[in-house]
Amino acid sequence: MSLDKETVHRIAFLARVAVPDDQLDPLSRELSGILHWIEQLGEVDTTSVEPMTSVAEMTLPWRDDVVTDGGYPERVTANAPESQDGFYLVPKVVE
Amino acid sequence: MTALTDLTIAEARAGLAAGDFTATELTEAHLAAMEARAGLNAYITPTAERALAMAKTSDARIHAGQAGTMEGIPIAMKDLFCTNGVRTTAGSTILGTFVPPYESTVSAKLWDAGAVLLGKANQDEFAMGSSNETSAFGNAVNPWTRAGDPDTTLVPGGSSGGSAAAVAGRIAMAATGTDTGGSIRQPASFCGIVGLKPTYGRCSRWGIVAFASSLDQAGPMARTVTDTAIMMGAMAGHDPQDSTSAPVAVPDFAAAVEQGVKGLKVGIPKEYRPEQGLSPEIDAIWAQGMAMLRDAGAETVDISLPHTKYALPTYYIIAPAEASSNLARYDGVRYGLRVLEEGDSLNDMYCKTRAAGFGAEVKRRILIGTYALSAGYYDAYYLKAQKVRTLIAQDFKAAFDGGVDVILTPTTPSAAFPIGAEIDDPVTMYLNDVFTVPTSLAGLPGLSVPVALTSEGLPQGLQLIGRPFDEETVLRAGRALEKAAGFTAKPRLLEG
Amino acid sequence: MDATPETSYRLRGETGDWEVVIGLEVHAQVISTAKLFSGASTTFGAAPNSQVSLVDAAMPGMLPVINRACVEQAVRTGLGLRAHINTTSVFARKNYFYADLPQGYQISQYEQPIVGEGSLVLDMPDGASRTVGIERLHLEQDAGKSLHDQHPSRSFIDLNRSGVALMEIVSKPDMRSPEEAGAYLRKLRSILRYLGTCDGNMEEGSMRADVNVSVRKVGEPGLRTRCEVKNVNSVRFVMQAIEVEAMRHIEIWESGAEVEQETRLFDPARGETRSMRSKEEAHDYRYFPDPDLLPLTFDDAFVDRIRATLPELPDDKKARFIADYGLTPYDASVLVVDRKEADFFEAVAKGRDGKAAANWVISTLFGTLNKRGVGIEDSPVSAENLGKLIDLIADDTISGRIAKEVYEIMVETGGAPDAIVEERGLKQVTDTGAIEAAIDQVMAANPDKVEQVKGGKEKLLGWFTGQVMKATQGKANPGMVNELLKKKILG
Ligand SMILES: [Mg+2]
Numbered sequence A: 001m002s003l004d005k006e007t008v009h010r011i012a013f014l015a016r017v018a019v020p021d022d023q024l025d026p027l028s029r030e031l032s033g034i035l036h037w038i039e040q041l042g043e044v045d046t047t048s049v050e051p052m053t054s055v056a057e058m059t060l061p062w063r064d065d066v067v068t069d070g071g072y073p074e075r076v077t078a079n080a081p082e083s084q085d086g087f088y089l090v091p092k093v094v095e
Numbered sequence B: 001m002t003a004l005t006d007l008t009i010a011e012a013r014a015g016l017a018a019g020d021f022t023a024t025e026l027t028e029a030h031l032a033a034m035e036a037r038a039g040l041n042a043y044i045t046p047t048a049e050r051a052l053a054m055a056k057t058s059d060a061r062i063h064a065g066q067a068g069t070m071e072g073i074p075i076a077m078k079d080l081f082c083t084n085g086v087r088t089t090a091g092s093t094i095l096g097t098f099v100p101p102y103e104s105t106v107s108a109k110l111w112d113a114g115a116v117l118l119g120k121a122n123q124d125e126f127a128m129g130s131s132n133e134t135s136a137f138g139n140a141v142n143p144w145t146r147a148g149d150p151d152t153t154l155v156p157g158g159s160s161g162g163s164a165a166a167v168a169g170r171i172a173m174a175a176t177g178t179d180t181g182g183s184i185r186q187p188a189s190f191c192g193i194v195g196l197k198p199t200y201g202r203c204s205r206w207g208i209v210a211f212a213s214s215l216d217q218a219g220p221m222a223r224t225v226t227d228t229a230i231m232m233g234a235m236a237g238h239d240p241q242d243s244t245s246a247p248v249a250v251p252d253f254a255a256a257v258e259q260g261v262k263g264l265k266v267g268i269p270k271e272y273r274p275e276q277g278l279s280p281e282i283d284a285i286w287a288q289g290m291a292m293l294r295d296a297g298a299e300t301v302d303i304s305l306p307h308t309k310y311a312l313p314t315y316y317i318i319a320p321a322e323a324s325s326n327l328a329r330y331d332g333v334r335y336g337l338r339v340l341e342e343g344d345s346l347n348d349m350y351c352k353t354r355a356a357g358f359g360a361e362v363k364r365r366i367l368i369g370t371y372a373l374s375a376g377y378y379d380a381y382y383l384k385a386q387k388v389r390t391l392i393a394q395d396f397k398a399a400f401d402g403g404v405d406v407i408l409t410p411t412t413p414s415a416a417f418p419i420g421a422e423i424d425d426p427v428t429m430y431l432n433d434v435f436t437v438p439t440s441l442a443g444l445p446g447l448s449v450p451v452a453l454t455s456e457g458l459p460q461g462l463q464l465i466g467r468p469f470d471e472e473t474v475l476r477a478g479r480a481l482e483k484a485a486g487f488t489a490k491p492r493l494l495e496g
Numbered sequence C: 001m002d003a004t005p006e007t008s009y010r011l012r013g014e015t016g017d018w019e020v021v022i023g024l025e026v027h028a029q030v031i032s033t034a035k036l037f038s039g040a041s042t043t044f045g046a047a048p049n050s051q052v053s054l055v056d057a058a059m060p061g062m063l064p065v066i067n068r069a070c071v072e073q074a075v076r077t078g079l080g081l082r083a084h085i086n087t088t089s090v091f092a093r094k095n096y097f098y099a100d101l102p103q104g105y106q107i108s109q110y111e112q113p114i115v116g117e118g119s120l121v122l123d124m125p126d127g128a129s130r131t132v133g134i135e136r137l138h139l140e141q142d143a144g145k146s147l148h149d150q151h152p153s154r155s156f157i158d159l160n161r162s163g164v165a166l167m168e169i170v171s172k173p174d175m176r177s178p179e180e181a182g183a184y185l186r187k188l189r190s191i192l193r194y195l196g197t198c199d200g201n202m203e204e205g206s207m208r209a210d211v212n213v214s215v216r217k218v219g220e221p222g223l224r225t226r227c228e229v230k231n232v233n234s235v236r237f238v239m240q241a242i243e244v245e246a247m248r249h250i251e252i253w254e255s256g257a258e259v260e261q262e263t264r265l266f267d268p269a270r271g272e273t274r275s276m277r278s279k280e281e282a283h284d285y286r287y288f289p290d291p292d293l294l295p296l297t298f299d300d301a302f303v304d305r306i307r308a309t310l311p312e313l314p315d316d317k318k319a320r321f322i323a324d325y326g327l328t329p330y331d332a333s334v335l336v337v338d339r340k341e342a343d344f345f346e347a348v349a350k351g352r353d354g355k356a357a358a359n360w361v362i363s364t365l366f367g368t369l370n371k372r373g374v375g376i377e378d379s380p381v382s383a384e385n386l387g388k389l390i391d392l393i394a395d396d397t398i399s400g401r402i403a404k405e406v407y408e409i410m411v412e413t414g415g416a417p418d419a420i421v422e423e424r425g426l427k428q429v430t431d432t433g434a435i436e437a438a439i440d441q442v443m444a445a446n447p448d449k450v451e452q453v454k455g456g457k458e459k460l461l462g463w464f465t466g467q468v469m470k471a472t473q474g475k476a477n478p479g480m481v482n483e484l485l486k487k488k489i490l491g
């Protein structure tokens, strides 16, 4: 599979990474190269093979329904680039 | 007397117990060495003050007869482990100012055991890399140089390159690493030290900046197998905060080390000798390793791991896919870098912040991972890779079910290379992990032990792979190799 | 099971009649003490970011661990919806960027939900029932909250809700009118409240509906393109949104254009829906199994233990009320909506005439509660006293008319009906002599009318009854009055 410029542009926006226009071409070539290399997986017959869910051969552990955490808003917002009155601030979102 | 920085953990523990020196002296010696060898760029954030305070506490505990298993031992902590009150960057600009208000489980266990934090070790950005060149804080440098070519600086490997450089450069007695596809074992091999990637689930992932959740494992890096085992004992254990942490008992790893290999069956996978790729030199070192184990009483048997060649492409779907999701949280809202200009929308902020905060390799993997998971491609890429992953795990299971106790392979297809040599070609760089990635995909323990110098005078490690949660056998076999190899060479840097 | 009549709800377009096809996705907040994957509290109304753990804030290296109670609540709800419980289910990440989504993904369930297909019976106002299929129920995390009116150029983010457990309950596209959608929501809310798995308060956002709407020509097979109207927060708005969205579709189709599949928002103030996001921002959620979590598994015994604790649910209760108390299906369905109301009714009805009890509770008591804006638990009249009041009517101590008077006094004073009757001398007059005296008085005052009755105009007897009742301040036993009147006038 070759990635064209438009696809790279779409994927980059999905991933929220700005890519300058002049880098779209080289990036699409580079990513296509990697994907091409990856596509050798097509040689492997995986009919009736279950996809790996986890290498850990155990069951999902459960927690009890008790409050054991939270109550430290100052720790939660300590690293925030912008905060006020205990809230995180972001550019205004218009809906 | 040996310099304090040259001691093993085992020797240092004995010296501290005997009162030959104090934890403070031991730490001071390392802090001085860190300054002297700052050129290794092994640390992103040195923590001298904290180290001295911790050493002082260790001295008090030793005095009170309350020494832990790592009491007073100065170590480097890979900068992927969140450390309470100490900046944790993951080698990335996007976390350049991040100071966690919490401590990772593994680092907390090490402090409980008495270890002393010398600083946060350099690494590839978000652990994505095999040379430490993707670090936003400059590459760490391998203390080794090629014979007769002291001016060409070599990479320490990666992603735990700072950890490996620090241990090999005698500016940490040991270090933590993390290994997703080889990030402990490959730099250990490049720097001539021992590195253990434990079974997936053996060490808690809580508080470790995530790269690929189904693969990431923390592990110890040290200069001897015994030291590695001692440190492993302090790091391992079930953590209810990590749903993938295994509720299994932690054995006495250090006690297992000297049990020898008599009667062990050592598997030699034929697929690790690909037509193109493995140099005759590495092949020869591998053969030496087989001979060493046989001499120690083990039996070598040929085995087949037929899907080996598909491990790398499988890995380069699964790891980037998980990473693309794991790294979505770096969005400039709650911590880390924010790039926001007048009039920017929320999306503008996301796109600019992430473009400026992530380096080229991280962006490359985020894009590959995003693509592999996107509508219409999931089945062809991600699902396919997860199926091949099942086959790779089955290969190993079949080998172990067939009676093999441990598998011996080279750790890397080559020794350390010069800085800048491979950075421009991602796929060539990815091939560094060709021998370590299959183990990671299968979740098995893997140990790299230095056994020889190449003709260029660079260290080369061999890898031992074990059954799930059988780090003991891996360590036993590693110790046998270590004894037989008598690897005592030191980086040239330390000679002058 | 679903051999129920199609509703005849039709929308008239220029090219003919259209039918509406509706499916609902309801997000119901799970009642639990702590969040789905963290130990932070779920209580409502705390200071910003004070009920947030490092996990909820998506700090680097933080990991989810599932809350057992949330699993139990999902299973419990699945059983209440007569649905298939999947003993293995998988959590997946739904990836998208949003200011109040700290991880950059929502942990949800995608291909393998915890609950599979089930059903829900609608009780329509005409007493009919209709069965709507449940497609699935899955567990997922709630997002945080954005406040947009605090600052000229910033939105404020509070993560207190972030990570609270939600059940997303998805119906099949089985509804055909706004009324059915309304009935579905009310019934679902009723069941959730019976089960104690969600408080069902739509105003507070603990139950929110996404409405999938499409239209098709009457008789047309297959489905046309649907649109999803997001986050509608009342039953009334859901019904309105369906109507305006369906009309929008009809106009588009009839103009010769095509409806585009998209997500829309309902604006109740303007009574219209509008597009939520541009094409550029169209989502591609890139679902994949969450590698931080293993598959969620439990055994049949776990399910059976939960099943054993289920209360009698509205449908069963309704059937029992019809059978045991002789209620009409409609009255029974009204009484079982709320479990406490149903219990109240039963306390009133036990050992009495069920229909009379239902009448008092539905027509009289519910009216009082409504007027006062209080719930059954704050009823000014206790079930015991309401029952006694019915007894006083049954044994002829008071007439139905006096009973209304007594009831009003009970509402005001909270007193017991027998005491009120006693104190205020409201006892029915059953003394023949006293009633005869009153009759004589009325007859004497109206000889002309007496003659008319005698002349065959028996209808006028009712007028006489009224006059006698008036003369006795309503206390005379109306049956006795009738009987004696007949005897005295007609002989
Ligand atoms: Mg939905």
Ligand SMILES: [Zn+2]
Pocket (backbone or CB within 6 Å): C027, C140, C168
């Ligand atoms: Zn949902």
